[in-house]
Every structure is written in C-alpha cells, then in structure tokens.
Amino acid sequence: MSITVNQWQKWQKSSLSLICGICSCLLLVAVWEWVGSDPINPITQVLPPPSKFVPVLFESDFKIGLGSQSSTIYQSVFVTLLRVFAGMTIAFVAAIFCGMLISLSEWSELFILPILGLIAPIAPIAWVPLALVVFGISNLTAIFIVFMGVFFTLTIATVAEIKRIPENLLITARNLAGSRFNIWRMVVMPAVLPSVFTLLRLNFIAAWMAVLAAEMTGLRDGLGAVVMTGRNLFNSNLILLGICIIGITGFAVDRLLLLIQRRFFWWRV
Amino acid sequence: MEGLGQVELPILSCQNLCKSFPGNQKQEKLVLANINLAVPKGSFVTILGQSGGGKSTLLKLLGGFLPPSSGRVFFDGQPLTQITPKIGMVFQDHNLYPWMTVEQNIGFGFKIRGDKPGTYQHLVHEILDTVGLSQSRKLYPHQLSGGMRQRVAIARSVVVKPEVLLLDEPFSALDVQLRRRLQDFLLTLWKEMHITMVLVTHNVEEAILLGQKLIVVGNQPGQIIEEVVISEPQYGDRYHPDFLQLQRHLESLLDSNLIDPVQAKPLPISNGKAIS
Numbered sequence: 001m002s003i004t005v006n007q008w009q010k011w012q013k014s015s016l017s018l019i020c021g022i023c024s025c026l027l028l029v030a031v032w033e034w035v036g037s038d039p040i041n042p043i044t045q046v047l048p049p050p051s052k053f054v055p056v057l058f059e060s061d062f063k064i065g066l067g068s069q070s071s072t073i074y075q076s077v078f079v080t081l082l083r084v085f086a087g088m089t090i091a092f093v094a095a096i097f098c099g100m101l102i103s104l105s106e107w108s109e110l111f112i113l114p115i116l117g118l119i120a121p122i123a124p125i126a127w128v129p130l131a132l133v134v135f136g137i138s139n140l141t142a143i144f145i146v147f148m149g150v151f152f153t154l155t156i157a158t159v160a161e162i163k164r165i166p167e168n169l170l171i172t173a174r175n176l177a178g179s180r181f182n183i184w185r186m187v188v189m190p191a192v193l194p195s196v197f198t199l200l201r202l203n204f205i206a207a208w209m210a211v212l213a214a215e216m217t218g219l220r221d222g223l224g225a226v227v228m229t230g231r232n233l234f235n236s237n238l239i240l241l242g243i244c245i246i247g248i249t250g251f252a253v254d255r256l257l258l259l260i261q262r263r264f265f266w267w268r269v
Numbered sequence: 270m271e272g273l274g275q276v277e278l279p280i281l282s283c284q285n286l287c288k289s290f291p292g293n294q295k296q297e298k299l300v301l302a303n304i305n306l307a308v309p310k311g312s313f314v315t316i317l318g319q320s321g322g323g324k325s326t327l328l329k330l331l332g333g334f335l336p337p338s339s340g341r342v343f344f345d346g347q348p349l350t351q352i353t354p355k356i357g358m359v360f361q362d363h364n365l366y367p368w369m370t371v372e373q374n375i376g377f378g379f380k381i382r383g384d385k386p387g388t389y390q391h392l393v394h395e396i397l398d399t400v401g402l403s404q405s406r407k408l409y410p411h412q413l414s415g416g417m418r419q420r421v422a423i424a425r426s427v428v429v430k431p432e433v434l435l436l437d438e439p440f441s442a443l444d445v446q447l448r449r450r451l452q453d454f455l456l457t458l459w460k461e462m463h464i465t466m467v468l469v470t471h472n473v474e475e476a477i478l479l480g481q482k483l484i485v486v487g488n489q490p491g492q493i494i495e496e497v498v499i500s501e502p503q504y505g506d507r508y509h510p511d512f513l514q515l516q517r518h519l520e521s522l523l524d525s526n527l528i529d530p531v532q533a534k535p536l537p538i539s540n541g542k543a544i545s
C-alpha cells in the first residue's frame with residue numbers, strides 16, 4: 001500500500017497532537033513533583049508527589065479492603081469498567097430498539113415521549129439510593145444506574161433521528177420492494193446508528209461519574225471505593241492514586257469509543 | 270430510432286390528472302391541471318418545463334409516489350394506486366445509502382427483498398461493467414464524484430429490471446461535458462435493456478436529444494402546452510440546423526410561458542453557439 005501525501009500530512013498532524021499532549025502531561029507531573037518535593041511544605045501532606053503515590057501501584061501485596069472483600073487495584077479498574085460498559089451497551093441496544101418501536105406510531109410518540117422527556121434530565125446519581133434499595137449492593141445496582149443515566153436521552157435521540165432520515169432514502173427502499181421489516185433493519189437502523197452512538201460517547205462521562213459516585217457511597221468495590229478507602233485510612237497516597245487512575249481510565253475509554261465510532265459508525269446521513 | 274413505427278398500447282398513461290397542494294391563506298394551490306399523456310412501451314419520453322413548474326410532482330404522480338387530487342394514472346392498463354417495483358425512480362439527488370459501497374448500493378434492490386447474495390451477484394457485476402464502475406465497486410458514495418454517483422443511482426434502479434424508469438433531472442448538477450457523456454450512456458442503456466424511460470429536465474437540448482416524444486409542461490398551473498414527436502435521426506446531432514431550430518422554438522415557447530416577473534428575462538442560448 002502506498003502512502004499518499006494526504007495520509008502523510010494526517011499522520012504528521014495526529015502525531016504532533018499526541019506529542020504535545022504527552023509533553024503537557026509530563027510538564028504537569030514535573031511541576032507537581034518539584035512543588036511536592038519540599039518536605040516541610042504542608043501541601044505535601046494532602047498532595048503527595050507522583051514519586052510517592054505511584055509506587056503504591058506496584059506493591060506486590062497491594063490490597064484494598066479487608067479479608068474476603070479485599071481486591072487489588074487492577075480488579076477495581078476492571079470491575080468499574082465492566083459496569084460502565086455493561087450499562088452502556090444495554091442502554092444503547094435498548095434505546096435503538098425502543099426508539100424504533102415508538103416511531104412506529106404517532107400516538108405512541110405523543111404519549112411516551114413526554115414521559116421520557118421528564119425522566120431524562122434526572123441526574124443518574126439521584127438513582128443511587130433507589131437502586132441500592134431495589135438491587136442491594138451488587139453489580140446490578142451500578143449497571144442500573146448507568147442504564148438510567150443514558151437510556152432515556154438515547155431513546156429520545158433515536159426517535160428524533162428517525163424523523164430526520166431523508167424521505168427519499170425510505171421511498172427508494174419501498175420502491176425496490178422492501179418489506180417493512182427489512183426497511184427498518186437495512187435502512188432505518190443504519191441511518192440512525194452513528195448519531196446515536198455519538199450521543200452515547202458524549203453521555204459516557206455522565207455514566208462514568210454515576211458509577212464512581214455509586215461506588216463511593218454504596219458499593220464496596222471498584223475505583224470509587226479505592227478513593228473512599230484512602231479517605232477512611234487517611235492515606236492520601238491512595239486517594240491520589242485512585243484519582244489519577246480514574247482520570248486516565250476515563251480518558252482511555254473515551255478514546256476507545258472514538259475509535260469504535262470511526263471504525264464502525266463513520267457515515268453521515 | 271426504433272419502436273415508433275408500430276402502434277402499441279401505452280404502458281403508462283394518465284387522464285385528466287390534477288394535483289393541488291395546500292397553499293397559504295387556506296387556498297389550494299393548483300400545481301398540475303388536466304394532464305393527459307401516454308408513454309408508449311419501450312419509448313423514451315422527455316418532459317420539459319421550467320423550475321417550479323411541477324415536473325417533479327408530475328413524475329411522482331406517474332410513479333404512484335403521490336396520490337393525485339383528481340384524475341387517474343394507468344400502468345399496463347390497470348389504475349395505479351401505489352408504489353410498485355415495476356416502476357423505478359431515480360431522484361434529483363442521487364439518494365445513495367452512505368454506509369454501503371457502490372456494489373452494495375447497486376445490489377440493494379435484491380438484498381432488501383430478501384434474495385441471497387449468490388443469486389444476484391453476477392447481475393451486479395454485469396451492470397458495474399456497463400456503467401464503467403468495476404474499478405470503484407468497493408468505494409463508498411462519499412468517495413465518488415457527482416457523475417459516478419448518478420451512474421450508481423441509475424444502475425441501482427436498472428439492475429432490478431423495472432418496466433418503466435422515471436428519471437428526475439438526473440444530470441442537472443453536472444457540468445456540460447459529463448452531462449453529454451451520461452446522456453449517451455443513458456441512451457445506450459435504454460437500447461440495451463429495453464426499459465421504457467421517462468426523463469424530466471429543464472434543459473431543452475437534453476430533452477430533444479434523448480426523447481422520442483417531448484412533452485412541454487407550462488407554468489402555473491402546469492399544463493401540457495406542446496407535444497413533439499422526434500423521429501428523424503438529425504435530432505440526435507446537437508449542431509444540425511433542424512435541431513437548433515427546434516431548440517430555439519422550444520426556448521421561446523418556455524420564455525413566453527414565464528409568469529414569475531423575477532425570472533421574466535430571455536434565457537441565454539443554452540449551448541453557447543449563436544443561431545444563424
């Protein structure tokens with residue numbers, strides 16, 4: 001495969017932004033390290049420099065919690081990610097499906113959309129107490145919270161996107177003798193997928209925060225719980241480590257979603 | 270040109286067709302009034318008219334895409350009341366599905382009716398050759414030029430072998446050179462596939478060049494103001510005196526029919542050649 005000038009320029013541009021991003025992060029770490037290296041500085045007590053808290057990650061017997069409930073920090077990251085992804089996947093699939101069902105008739109739009117509009121603005125964190133009562137302390141609680149935070153917005157978006165599909169795309173499909181089911185499957189669904197997925201990516205931050213809040217308040221594991229354990233133990237190294245991992249993981253997931261979008265849902269209707 | 274000598278039943282026709290849309294101030298806006306026309310089987314009919322004159326509306330009525338306000342459309346002797354795959358349509362904008370490759374777009378007519386890929390792949394490849402897009406079959410619509418997109422759209426409609434193909438200004442967005450190439454291509458396709466074609470255009474040259482029968486639709490409300498049967502071969506030559514004479518006649522006809530004062534100035538001679 002030959003590389004065109006255009007591709008080369010694109011590559012240069014993206015590598016430039018990558019290098020600049022890494023540099024600015026390194027600079028932040030360096031300044032932090034420099035400020036925090038002074039042992040008599042009181043800030044060091046609450047804000048230990050990276051050289052203090054990063055090694056915690058590599059302590060071999062590093063565990064959070066006690067006895068049978070203890071887990072490593074890697075497990076915490078894994079658990080949190082699993083919850084977010086499960087909730088978002090279920091919400092995405094369900095929203096596309098429900099949005100299409102609602103669009104089938106004007107009456108269902110008139111009756112159901114106001115309800116969705118009413119529920120959508122509720123902050124996902126507000127569901128935490130209710131979820132704890134219903135599902136107890138379990139993965140289900142976290143998944144439920146993510147779902148509630150994303151599902152309603154996405155369903156409303158799906159209905160709106162279906163309305164925006166150019167009429168001629170649908171007429172052409174009918175003209176080519178497509179059955180109603182096939183038109184929904186082969187035209188309507190692919191036409192709305194990209195924009196709904198974009199919205200899912202934008203809503204990821206909300207879902208991410210909701211899960212962390214749930215882990216800080218009710219659940220006893222996951223990344224949010226790492227930070228809370230740090231607080232309970234007066235261990236500021238642990239708190240900062242947790243915060244940094246939350247930031248880095250959230251960033252990585254956002255990039256991953258962007259990658260998925262570019263790879264699988266790149267078109268615009 | 271063939272097929273005009275014998276008297277044949279029209280495959281598509283309409284009687285006293287009227288269409289009005291809800292206009293402002295509670296008044297119905299009459300767009301088409303009393304249209305009667307017949308499209309002989311296997312022929313190439315062009316409909317000429319100005320922008321906003323109701324050409325697209327007429328084409329949609331003929332294909333069953335819109336219900337008429339009064340009057341009736343007949344297809345194959347039967348009243349036409351809904352969309353049928355036997356009447357294909359190529360819209361003004363190409364309407365390709367952006368998530369499908371050229372190949373998938375062309376095969377879409379088979380896929381959506383549930384055919385297995387193996388049963389239609391060879392037909393798709395055949396038509397790809399005909400429209401000269403075999404090299405580009407893996408590309409997506411956004412990677413194509415305007416002319417390629419129109420060819421894909423035409424191929425998609427033609428490959429499922431409709432009996433009638435309706436084309437709504439398929440080349441209006443293209444430059445003169447490409448337009449001429451695609452006009453020739455369309456004529457070749459028409460001769461090879463034996464599909465009845467009805468093409469709508471505001472370009473006089475295109476209407477004469479392609480049509481065996483030319484129908485002029487006047488403005489406000491749209492009515493048929495002239496029907497020309499074009500059978501002699503000299504009308505296939507853009508620079509033939511007869512061609513130019515007919516072109517001038519039709520242009521002045523369209524001019525005199527203009528009602529909108531904003532547009533009421535003489536149209537330029539469309540091919541840039543002075544008429545002697």
Ligand SMILES: Nc1ncnc2c1ncn2[C@@H]1O[C@H](COP(=O)(O)OP(=O)(O)OP(=O)(O)O)[C@@H](O)[C@H]1O
Nearest residue numbers: 290291300318319320321322323324325326327471
């Ligand atoms: N769905 C509609 N509702 C109301 N009015 C309509 C509708 N469709 C078309 N019209 C009106 O009918 C008239 C004719 O429209 P039409 O699209 O058929 O014109 P056209 O001859 O195809 O024009 P162009 O060459 O620009 O495509 C216009 O005045 C337009 O405002």
Ligand SMILES: [Mg+2]
Nearest residue numbers: 324325361437
């Ligand atoms: Mg039109």
